[in-house]
Amino acid sequence: MRKRRSFIKGVGALGTAGLLAGCSGDGGSGGDGGSTESDSDGGSESEDTATSTPSGPEVTFGGNEELNFNLSPSVPQSNLYVQYAPLRDYLERYVTENYDVPEALDAKMNIGSNYSAVIQALGQGTADIAETGPFAAAVGHQTGNSEVILQRKGYGTWTYKSLIAVRNGSDIGSVEDLEGKNVAFSDPLSTSGFLYPTATMKEAGIDVGNLPEGNGSQANFTPTFAGGHVQSYTLLKQGQVDAAAMGGFVRDTKTGPTPEKWQEVATTLHEDTGLPRAPIVVSSALDDDAQDAIQTAFLEAPDRVYQGADGEDGTDDDLWFSAVREADVDTYQDVIDKAETLGVGADFFEQ
Incomplete structure (x- = not known):
């Protein structure tokens, strides 16, 4: 090699x-x-x-x-x-x-x-x-x-998904609505649990401050780093954050909740596909x-x-x-x- x-x-x-x-x-x-x-x-x-x-x-x-x-x-x-x-x-x-x-x-x-x-x-x-x-x-x-x-x-695939989710019944209807909200992320170096969701927010016109380098204090939302994808979902389920970013496997597999349990709690606000595994x-x-x-x-x-x-x-x-x-x-x-x-x-x- x-x-x-x-x-x-x-x-x-x-x-x-x-x-x-x-x-x-x-x-x-x-x-x-x-x-x-x-x-x-x-x-x-x-x-x-x-x-x-x-x-x-x-x-x-x-x-x-x-x-x-x-x-x-x-x-x-x-x-x-x-x-x-x-x-x-x-x-x-x-x-x-x-x-x-x-x-x-x-x-x-x-x-x-x-x-x-x-x-x-x-x-x-x-x-x-x-x-x-x-x-x-x-x-x-x-x-x-x-x-x-x-x-x-x-x-079964060489690619995967990244998503931003909100609780069912949330008044957040678009990525733009995340401005001023508390958003959970997996880790500052996570691809699906931070990089793609944060880039999507920036593309939607939300100021992300100096993330991922800093603590997000300059951003027009409050980032919370959960320490893992399932942990990010858990913060959303518990109502501690308004939205959560995570890998699509949290929603689509039995890692964490089952898909049925996930949908009892959360709604997908935004999804990116084709990320290299x-x-x-x-x-x-x-x-x-x-x-x-x-x-x-x-x-x-x-x-x-x-x-x-x-x-x-x-x-x-x-x-x-x-x-x-x-x-x-x-x-x-x-x-x-x-x-x-x-x-x-x-x-x-x-x-």
Whole structure:
């Protein structure tokens, strides 16, 4: 895999300290990756490893005897360890059996407090691999913290939706009506839970201030960062905000409420479609062999790694995605173009 260092069209070189150090999140401590850790072996065993004698090159990960996998808190944390445990276990076995790695290599799984913390951990070398959102991945690439290696397929497609919702019966009938209202967002680096909805509001003539860099105090509405897509919906359900931005999966799948329960609470005010589904990224500190090892492991993974601890398709512990394909930062150029609508350019990314 060729490491990419070309500048993203229209975007400069590094994110601000505010974005990479302390966005509102969902648990964790922030500065060191803001993560909680699980060494549980809740995943099912897999026989789908290629050989018993390593035949690949020697590879080293950031923790030497550890392969650290960071997760973004896009769904409630109680689900993530169960859903991702089989994939974590498979990655450990695959690299151990196919590459020359330390004998005691242990794959660990951590949940970052927010997208920024996950990208920061990659840059610091405390994480080797991470699942994250398209906008955060673009920032990570441009800041030199991470490299995009894969795109995920979820719910049968390679694209997804972003939406702004209001409570049923709300007097908010258009995006323009959001001026002066309290609006919940998932995370400042969320593509569907912040970037697209905020760009839509700006295009509708609403002053978004210096978002996403600042706290929104200059905007002509009050932003509330919920720390996740389902959390954003929950604030709307509880009546704590007037509107909420989130990924379309919150409305259309059983992640959070069921679709029927969602419609008992909320109405879609605005929807964007065709967003490229989220990537898998690796630390830029890893050499090409280590990056290739992770990419190849994913590409050769059996279906059961996506099916949760019970190994059965269609149950509650399934991962939201079911396949991956090779990708790089160019896959997310449309997301980067949307960021330009908010003035996210060279000045925003400078140290």
